[in-house]
Amino acid sequence: MIRHPLVFTDLDGTLLDHFTYSFEAAQPVLDYLDEKQVPVIANTSKTSAELIHIRKEINNTCPFIVENGAAVYLPKKRFVDCPEGCVDDGALWRYEMSRPRHHWLELLQQLKPRFHSLFTSFSCLTNEQLVKLTGLTSEQAERAAQREFGEPVLWHGNREDKHIFIQAVNELGGNVLQGGRFLHIGDKVNKGAAMQWLKQLYSKLYPESEFQSIALGDSQNDVDMLEQADHAVVIASPTHTAPELVRQSNLIHSKAYGPEGWTEALIQLLEIPAQALLKREK
Numbered sequence: 001m002i003r004h005p006l007v008f009t010d011l012d013g014t015l016l017d018h019f020t021y022s023f024e025a026a027q028p029v030l031d032y033l034d035e036k037q038v039p040v041i042a043n044t045s046k047t048s049a050e051l052i053h054i055r056k057e058i059n060n061t062c063p064f065i066v067e068n069g070a071a072v073y074l075p076k077k078r079f080v081d082c083p084e085g086c087v088d089d090g091a092l093w094r095y096e097m098s099r100p101r102h103h104w105l106e107l108l109q110q111l112k113p114r115f116h117s118l119f120t121s122f123s124c125l126t127n128e129q130l131v132k133l134t135g136l137t138s139e140q141a142e143r144a145a146q147r148e149f150g151e152p153v154l155w156h157g158n159r160e161d162k163h164i165f166i167q168a169v170n171e172l173g174g175n176v177l178q179g180g181r182f183l184h185i186g187d188k189v190n191k192g193a194a195m196q197w198l199k200q201l202y203s204k205l206y207p208e209s210e211f212q213s214i215a216l217g218d219s220q221n222d223v224d225m226l227e228q229a230d231h232a233v234v235i236a237s238p239t240h241t242a243p244e245l246v247r248q249s250n251l252i253h254s255k256a257y258g259p260e261g262w263t264e265a266l267i268q269l270l271e272i273p274a275q276a277l278l279k280r281e282k
């Protein structure tokens with residue numbers, strides 16, 4: 001039995017439905033975990049602006065991890081004293097695991113003469129262009145554009161030039177991650193390291209409790225988190241094959257997709273009695 005679970009969850013395709021972004025299927029378990037004071041910590045590639053908005057929608061007041069592990073945000077209501085290494089950010093504390101965006105914008109500026117017409121930086125795109133490129137609404141695109149730790153670029157050149165560009169970024173101390181639509185320029189961060197930092201913080205603050213992490217994710221960028229968690233749940237996806245893991249123990253593959261799979265796995269792992277959820281549906 002897991003006595004002090006910390007739930008680290010990816011959003012798109014995991015807690016949120018891949019197509020509709022609905023979390024309705026997960027609501028009874030979310031309510032149950034809230035009542036039991038089990039933290040549900042979003043761990044996502046999204047920005048803090050996007051997260052603050054989504055957390056309101058799902059009524060979540062827990063810490064959260066943004067931009068693929070670039071930073072951990074801690075609500076001051078839950079973490080009264082500033083944890084070591086954090087900076088003050090209004091109602092939140094922020095622990096940064098990456099250099100800030102302006103560092104990467106300067107790096108790209110340095111590369112502009114060499115690769116002048118081959119890429120467009122996110123910061124140079126208008127909201128209208130972003131909407132067209134991503135399919136997000138204007139408001140969503142505005143929040144997605146508020147990146148703090150890395151810079152996505154749109155690549156216009158061929159593969160060979162892209163390879164040279166990636167090498168040039170590497171030589172300047174940067175890392176390039178190939179996303180669905182963009183190349184992400186930044187530090188080599190990952191969801192796993194950020195999860196481990198936060199788990200250690202919980203252990204430091206509550207030394208009498210033995211915390212166990214549960215990570216849930218559906219994609220390649222969840223692998224570090226899934227490998228390092230005490231318990232891993234790979235959520236089935238309607239659009240891609242499950243990421244392969246090295247670990248074999250304490251591993252669940254959900255049968256259902258997205259939030260249905262999320263619910264199914266947590267009921268099993270946390271031995272949530274059906275009755276506890278049935279009550280909620282009435």
Ligand SMILES: [Mg+2]
Nearest residue numbers: 010012013219
């Ligand atoms: Mg996902």
